[in-house]
Structures are given as C-alpha cells and as structure tokens.
Amino acid sequence: MARQLRIEYKGAVYHVVARGRDGAAIFHDDTDREAFLRTVGEACARGGWRVYAYVLMANHYHLVVETPEGNLSTGMKWLQNAFTRRLNGRHAGWGEVFGDRYRAIVVEATGGGYLESLVDFVHLNPVRSGVVKSRKDGALAGYAWSSLAAGYAVAASDRPAWLAVEAGLQRYGLADRAADRRKFVARTQALARETGGEVTGPNDGAQNTLHRGWYWGSPAFREKLLKRLERPSARLKPRAAQSIRPRDRRKAQEWLDLARKHFGVTGDFAKAPRAARVAAAWALHSRTNESQAWIADTLGLRSAANVSQQVRSVDQGTHAALAGEKRWRSWERLVRAGA
Template sequence: MARPWRIQYEGAIYHIMSRGVGRGKIFLTNEDYSRFLEYIEKAREKFGLDIFAFVLMSNHYHMLIRTNEPNLSRTMQWIQTAYSTYYNREHKRCGHLFQGRYKSIVVGEESYLHMLSFYIHLNPLRAGIIEKLSKYKWSSYHDYVSNRKVHKWVNSEAVLDGFGRNKQDSRKEYRKLIWEVSGKEEDFLADVRYGMILGDDKFVGWLQKKFIDRKEKRDEDLPQKKRISDDGVIDRVIEEVIRNYRIEKSTLLQRKRHISFEARDVGMYILKMYTGLKNKTIGEVFGVSLSAVNKAALRVSIQRRKQKGIGERIEKITYSAFKV
C-alpha cells in the first residue's frame, strides 16, 4: 500500500473536518463550544494561521484555514488534544473523543474560498437545525455579513475581497449569493481529486512532484500531470472560447457593464480556475470589476453541474488551450 501523503507547506490552504467517535457528540454545552473556539484562537497565534471560516456542529466541525508554516499536523494535534483533555475532564469521561485522524483537503486556488465558505456556513441549514443562518451562533457566518465582527481573528476579508466595491456591498452580496447557492453548495465537491485535493491538473502535478518520494513507485491512481505554461495563456483561452462558441472577439470582450452570456462567463471561469491569474488581471481583459469575475465563475460553477454540455465544452477548451 502506498504511503499516505503528508501535504504540508508554507501558505497551504486546507478544508479541515473532524467528527466524534461513532458520530457521537463533541459539544454538549455552550461552554464546550466557547472553549473550542478559544483553542482555535490560541492556535492561530501559536502556529501562525489564517482562519477563513468555521462551523461547530454538535458532533463535528469544519474549518477553512491557511498555514503560513508547514505545520498542519502539529496545529491539529494541539487543538484536538487540548480540547479532548478539557472535554474529558469537564464531562468526567476518558478515551478518544475524535474519530481517528482529522480529514483535510488541500486547496489549490484561492478562487475556491468563497464556495468553501458557503459550504461551511450552510451546514446548520443542511442539517435542518435552523431556517435562517443568522440564527446559528457557532459559525463565522456573522463575521461575513454583520457590520461588527463577532470573532476578530476570522479573516473574512480575504474571502469577501472582490464581492463588492466596499465592505458593505461585499457583505450584502455575500448574503445574496449564499442563498442562491443554498441546496447546490455541495456540487463543487465533485472537483475534489482523490479525496484530498481541490485544484486543477497543474496543482495536482505540483503536489505529486513535491510530496511523493521519487524513490518509491508512483501511485497509479495519481499519474504525473503535464505542467501548464502560463505564457500566452490568456490569448490561447480567448482564442479557444471564440472558436468553440463561434463568436467574434469583439463580442466576447465588449467593454460594457452588466453584459453576461455563457461564452463570456466561461472565459472568465477558465482563466480564474485553471491559470492562477488574479481577478484584477482577468477583469482587465474583459473590462469588468473584480466582483464581476467572481460572479461569472460562480454562475459557471453552478451551471456546469446542471448542464452536461457546459462541462464538456470547458474540458474541450481547456484541453486545447493548455496542451503542451
């Protein structure tokens, strides 16, 4: 059996999930929830983390974090050991509290942050605990939509950046989009590779090259991916979108506000999700704002789950644009 990957590096972004033994509860009282959040805040200071989002449910929790040093294992061991020690003492129990090792998905692009935050914040709604997200106390949702942050250590700004012209617009847009996504927020999980990577072929190839021992036989389920050159990538994507949709370049790149159609959205989506280009750069190509790029990518993410043809078209365009 192949040795499990230990994917830890400076600046890595992870979606973390852990649940109780036998799906049992890990939070019984308000004090339990509060104490766990205290440990997260302390871990942020102790290990140099960015905490983007979290939700605490009765028998599991989710976090979206960035480690600014390659120290995920030490971080999670400290959090779960500290909380387990408190919980066992407080509730007069012994033994393991969490079911095995935490689950982590390493995230390749910051463009996934908004969808992951939606997924995390919608947990209580999916579970049928509440009907309004504002009614659930134990998540970072309020740090995204309220004028006054509840948890000052939550870096909601990194996710909200580009949603609107200012903080107020960004919060308003986030509230709007999370309800539009509700019921479909799990769709993006289809992009998770091998149960542990959320990213494109280029990112998968980079992880394999960096973290798999070259002396070991490579896992047949994780073939080496070709590296994609960023040289001229914008022109190649634009050219392939034009060819596949049979439209003029002037139509695709017309610089008018509030213009949205599939070819234009797909072009922005591919540049955002497959190239690592910043929203600002993509926006300059299409003559739109940063938030418009985010919205276009979100529309395509949702539609490609509904319409098989869009997904096939995206695959055809990316194959032609990125083949080396």
C-alpha cells in the same frame, strides 16, 4: 484503509474535518462550542494560522485554514488534544473525543474559484445536514455557530481576529464594509434557497471531492502537489522529529529576545528572575508550537508539567510571581497583541 496523504508547505490552505468518536457528539452545549472556538483562536496564535470559514455541528466541525508556516499537523495535534482535555475536564469525562484522524484536504487558493466554493460548502453545511430546515432568508444567517453569522455578517470589532473575513470577502470582489457584508450573506442565503446546500465546484461536484478526495483544485494544482510528494522535504517527518520545526524555533527565539529586552535579562535565561521566566514561558506557550518540555529546559523550569501549571496560573490571573512585577501588564498586552 490507506492513511490520507498529509502535504504541508508554507501558505497551504486546507479543508479540515474532524468527527466525534463513533459518531458521538463533540459539543454538548453552547459553552462547549465557545470553548472550542477559543481553542481554535489559541491554535491560530500559536501557529500563525488564518481561518477563512468554519462551522460547528453536533458531532463534527469544518475549518478552512491557511498555514503560512506550513505547520498543520503540529497545530492540529495541539488543538484537538487541548480541546479534549478541556472538554473532559468540564464534563468529568476521559479518553478520546475525536474518532480516527482528522481529514485535511489541500485546496487551491490562488485562483479558479476553489477556495470560494469551499467557503460556500462550509457555510451551507447546516442546510445540507438538515439542522437549518428553512431555506428562507435569515434562516441560515441565524445559525450562530458558523463564520457566516459570527464573522462575515458582523463588523471587525465583533468577530475574532483570527477569522480572515476581509481576505475572504476580497475573493468575492467585496470589501469589509456593512453593505458588502450584507451582499455576501444574501448571496449565501440565495445559494441555500436554490441548491439546498449542494455546492458545485468549478470543474467537479464539491460534495464528492471534498468528502473523498485528497485535494480540491485544478489538474495543474494536482500535478504540483504530486511533485511536492516526490521531494523528501515535502513528506512528513517521523513522529519524533515533528515536534520541532525550524520556523517554530525561529519564532520562539524572537519571543525570547523580546522577553530579554522587556525584562532586562542578560546571560542564561534559566538564571533570570522567576517573574521573567514565567512571563516568557507564558508567551512561548501561547504564541508558538514549542513543546512544554523544551520551554522548561530553556527557561530553567522544573518540567513540562510545571510549565503547564505556571501557564495555567498566568491565564487565571493568580500567579504570585507576577503580582509585583511592574513590567508584567505591558508584556501581557504585547503578547496578546501578537507583538
């Protein structure tokens, strides 16, 4: 079977689906689901992604994700590898968690109702799959592992910053306020009652295209995508060249410059005090898609494995080098806020 087309460009929106290996469960309990959503949040912070909708099922997940930097492949590689390590570590497992390649269908998001129909498609998945058996009001909104319940139904302070609820509501002519959020949830629940979760798109059945196609949009959108494929820059680069993208490097340089200013580093960063190098490594790892090997080389740390170890210690709050660094807490706040 031919591999699915991968088209990447700045501002692209995708419907991403990934399934467990051989149909096996990805999520064994709520702790696994919470860990996955945290990992998605980290992927968004690293790659600048915005998520319009998601749903977690037992053996697969759906994401509707926008990539302002055109970096879906890099981010998805990190997301699935990171979650696999974490899941295997928690359950003393080994090997692959996800089967085959993830599917990523490019979506027309500039009009025509395609993005809106896709958000509906994702939110209605629990009804369509039979996990939510009742079509009564409240049943679908009670499914906790969906952006309908955990995002669109709650105030901004109660949902993750990476979830683009305000932008999503605007697509339906609604504002991010309690009354309009209730309207959105009621509208989605009405669709569940009326259709059983079978969403019909603007020009074609969303069900068929979203499961089998390579794009979701108008004929004109399809032509634009085909023209992109004719350009060498639109095709994915060989595997060896995919790890570094020009925008990622500019982003990394911005964080290095911020770290220099914050910690008073001049000259070669690799010769800076250890606390500054560790703090910069943590920022680069959590806010960019740069490889651990590049971070190690840039900051004078021993190896990629050493970077991983340093970052883990920072996340756990146990790194000795930062304990006495007066500027660490303000740096931590700056990094977590995304500068």
